[in-house]
Amino acid sequence: MSDTTASIRRKIEGVKDLRSVxxxxxxxxxxxxxxxxxxxxxxxxxxxxxxxxxxxxxxxxxxxxxxxxxxxxxxxxxxxxxxxxxxxxxxxxxxxxxxxxxxxxxxxxxxxxxxxxxxxxxxxxxxxxxxxxxxxxxxxxxxxxxxxxxxxxxxxxxxxxxxxxxxxxxxxxxxxxxxxxxxxxxxxxxxxxxxxxxxxxxxxxxxxxxxxxxxxxxxxxxxxxxxxxxxxxxxxxxxxxxxxxxxxxxxxxxxxxxxxRLTAMERAEKNIDELSTELQKTFNRLRQSRIDEELFDVIAGVEAARGEAK
Incomplete structure (x- = not known):
């Protein structure tokens, strides 16, 4: 999961550089x-x-x-x-x-x-x-x-x-x-x-x-x-x-x-913004999924600890 989020982060940075150009x-x-x-x-x-x-x-x-x-x-x-x-x-x-x-x-x-x-x-x-x-x-x-x-x-x-x-x-x-x-x-x-x-x-x-x-x-x-x-x-x-x-x-x-060229750049700028938005949504979704998994692991560990204490 971490490799996937890292890959998407690199894509987001690449899209930002492209938009600057x-x-x-x-x-x-x-x-x-x-x-x-x-x-x-x-x-x-x-x-x-x-x-x-x-x-x-x-x-x-x-x-x-x-x-x-x-x-x-x-x-x-x-x-x-x-x-x-x-x-x-x-x-x-x-x-x-x-x-x-x-x-x-x-x-x-x-x-x-x-x-x-x-x-x-x-x-x-x-x-x-x-x-x-x-x-x-x-x-x-x-x-x-x-x-x-x-x-x-x-x-x-x-x-x-x-x-x-x-x-x-x-x-x-x-x-x-x-x-x-x-x-x-x-x-x-x-x-x-x-x-x-x-x-x-x-x-x-x-x-x-x-x-x-x-x-x-x-x-x-x-x-x-x-x-x-x-x-x-x-x-x-x-x-x-x-x-x-x-x-x-x-x-x-x-x-x-x-x-x-100006018309082409305006179209490219619009497409880049749309792509950047989609990549950011995907990154946020994957990051939230990873956070949820970690929370579930913590909750499961707490429940297991409570069971052993009894």
Whole structure:
């Protein structure tokens, strides 16, 4: 009986240590969500400003079609895809949900695909779903580390196009196999510690994209006037648009990762508390049983002593 109570006591101590670890992970996840939320909100404001700048370019005068619209047959090239996951643990079904969403969406898209994964674990999930991954990027560990990742991805996207004379706004290059279409897949952060798999088309910046920007309401009564060349300004804003889109996707993915971890830690904390309560009840029951046995032994000894005295 004593071995059993000692074993349960060790389990109770182990559960307390585990709860301390879970509480620490929960606090870190909550702190990280705060900074990623602030970064996401700030970047959304900047992203909106870039969109308005592009809208102003188009309102000031429509550039030549070669600068904003895809030529006929531009979509015959390879479809580029970036899937943002995580290599960090305790995130529940984070990688599984975005990998499944990417697989289901890509199955509906025609043509060849070139898949890039951010994180080795999401790469494994994609491979399990029958999707081959061309390259894997390291998962950013902080807001500051998003900038190098975004720059590297943009360089990979734009460098072949620029070297071969491909227009990033959708024009077809000489080879015919360039990544004229590009998609982003990531878990988008939602309020209330929730997220959902999401995807957006990053390229081409075609006529439909231009029309969407033209429909944006201007926040003032007077329409803006362009200073300098429209095409130069347009290209500068396009670079900022691509950078902001990638940065925002990475920031939302990191916020979603920490939201998933925080939710997982809250569930673990609840389960640990329930387990601790059950172990404590079992320990108390066994200890009371041992005390009762000892009392019965004492009473039996007293009764036996009385019998001998008579």
């Amino acid at each position: 879970v509480s620490t992970m929960k606090a870190l996840a909550a702190a990280n969500i705060g900074q990623y939320e602030k970064s996401t909100l700030a970047l959304k404001d900047y992203y909106r400003s870039v969109q308005l700048g592009l809208s102003a370019c188009f309102r000031a005068g429509t550039p030549p079609a070669r600068h904003v619209a895809a030529k006929t047959g531009a979509n015959r090239g390879v479809t580029g895809v970036i899937v943002l996951g995580t290599d960090h643990g305790l995130v529940g079904q984070f990688n599984e949900s975005i990998a499944l969403h990417a697989a289901q969406t890509l199955a509906l898209l025609p043509g060849r695909k070139k898949i890039w994964a951010v994180g080795e674990r999401v790469q494994d999930r994609l491979v399990d779903l029958g999707i081959s991954v061309a390259e894997v990027f390291a998962v950013p560990l902080s807001i500051k580390s998003i900038i190098p990742l975004t720059g590297e991805i943009l360089l990979r996207i734009l460098a072949p196009a620029l070297s071969e004379g491909v227009n990033v706004e959708g024009a077809e290059g000489k080879g015919g196999n360039e990544m004229n279409t590009f998609y982003l897949f990531y878990n988008a952060y939602r309020s209330g510690l929730t997220y959902e798999p999401f995807h957006q088309r990053l390229l081409p910046l075609d006529e439909s994209w231009r029309r969407e920007l033209l429909q944006l309401p201007w926040p003032a009564r007077n329409l803006p006037e362009m200073v300098g060349g429209n095409i130069v300004t347009l290209h500068a804003l396009i670079r900022e648009y691509l950078f902001a889109s990638l940065f925002l996707a990475c920031a939302e993915s990191l916020a979603s990762e920490n939201a998933s």
